[in-house]
Amino acid sequence: MSRLAETLMFSRRRLLAGGVLAIGGLAVSGVFAGPAGAGNGTISVYKNPSCGCCGNWVDYLRRNGWSVEVTDLDNVSSIKRQAGVPDELAACHTAIVDGYVVEGHVPVSAIEQLLRERPKLSGIAVPGMPADSPGMGGGGVQDVIGFRHGAAKGLYTRARD
Numbered sequence: 001m002s003r004l005a006e007t008l009m010f011s012r013r014r015l016l017a018g019g020v021l022a023i024g025g026l027a028v029s030g031v032f033a034g035p036a037g038a039g040n041g042t043i044s045v046y047k048n049p050s051c052g053c054c055g056n057w058v059d060y061l062r063r064n065g066w067s068v069e070v071t072d073l074d075n076v077s078s079i080k081r082q083a084g085v086p087d088e089l090a091a092c093h094t095a096i097v098d099g100y101v102v103e104g105h106v107p108v109s110a111i112e113q114l115l116r117e118r119p120k121l122s123g124i125a126v127p128g129m130p131a132d133s134p135g136m137g138g139g140g141v142q143d144v145i146g147f148r149h150g151a152a153k154g155l156y157t158r159a160r161d
Helices: 012-016 052-063 077-083 108-117
Strands: 042-047 067-072 094-097 100-104 123-126 142-148 151-159
Touching (some): 100 108, 108 123
Parallel strands (some): 042 067, 100 123
Antiparallel strands (some): 042 094, 094 100, 123 142, 142 151
16 A cells, blocks of 8 residues: 555544544554553653753643653653654654653644544654644644654644644
8 A cells, every 4th residue: 555545634623523543553562551541641751851842841731631750861762763753753752641652742632632532553743843832832733643653654633722
């Protein structure tokens, strides 16, 4: 199957309405098996201790009812590799929640949707450091990309928080 055929576009409204995601994938397991439960549970964040925007994103999660376990690392590259984050989707921090990878400045609404719908993905990402994203000074519209271990795949949606 071609990469294009594996990629599906969904509107946020359709996803929030409970659309079914028919995307195959590998579940993150082992060290990345996080705590069970959706919604305002516990999320583990791996970040550089000197990164201010990562700290801001952690504060944003806490303000939205999440319990956050922070692990400060001088280099988060090894966590990204273990979690299967594709290079093109990398951001400044990586989080793990209920077995899913959350890469970068992902809005809470997208994390909660991921945990509600439980698609067959490894995780979701907001690549880079968009200026209007949560933790970067805004809560604007972001492209949230779903991926499977090692390659960008599937879910492309815009989530507002």
